Amino acid sequence: MKKFFLTAFYICIVVFSSFFYFGPYKLKNPDYLFWDIFGKPCTLPIFEQHIMHDPQRSFLIRGKQETDIRNRFPFLSDGDRFASDSVRGIYLNRLKKADFKGRDVKLLWYPSDGDWGVALILLDGKGHRFEFYKP
Known part of the structure; x- marks a missing residue:
């Protein structure tokens, strides 16, 4: 017993x-x-069906190197390629000047076009969190 x-x-x-x-x-x-x-590596169905709905999704990237994140999520587009006067460029400039002043900030976007989307925020070459942006 x-x-x-x-x-x-x-x-x-x-x-x-x-x-x-x-x-x-x-x-x-x-x-x-x-x-x-x-x-x-992540596929679009996994990203759309699970990662976007998981409340603990930021733990997937937190503290990981940028190269590991890019290998894990190959379909994300670099935020630096958007014009600074576009909606996505304005988000990036706001993060660089206000929220994370003095740090190296990069955004990786899904989908690769449009004004809204999901962004992975990278600080100083390491993953920080997922963020949803809607106009």
Whole structure:
């Protein structure tokens, strides 16, 4: 009987800690969970169906190098290629001058055109967070 309770206790600890480590969204979507565990490059269906809906999406990039992020998300477009008077250029200038003054700020955008989108904010060559921008 003691062995049964000890086994049940260990199982509860594993389940409880997995909710803290992975989050409930990943545990409910096994294809997204396995994509994250194995570190494969992201595809558009995974990005649109899971990453945009995951409340803990910033943990995917936080502290990672820019080259690793670009390899993991190959379809993102560089924010420096947009004109400074465009909506996306204005967002980048605002971040450089106000929010992250004195730091090297880069934005990686999805989709690659239009005024709205999802931006990955990179600070000093490392991932910081995902941000949604709508006009």
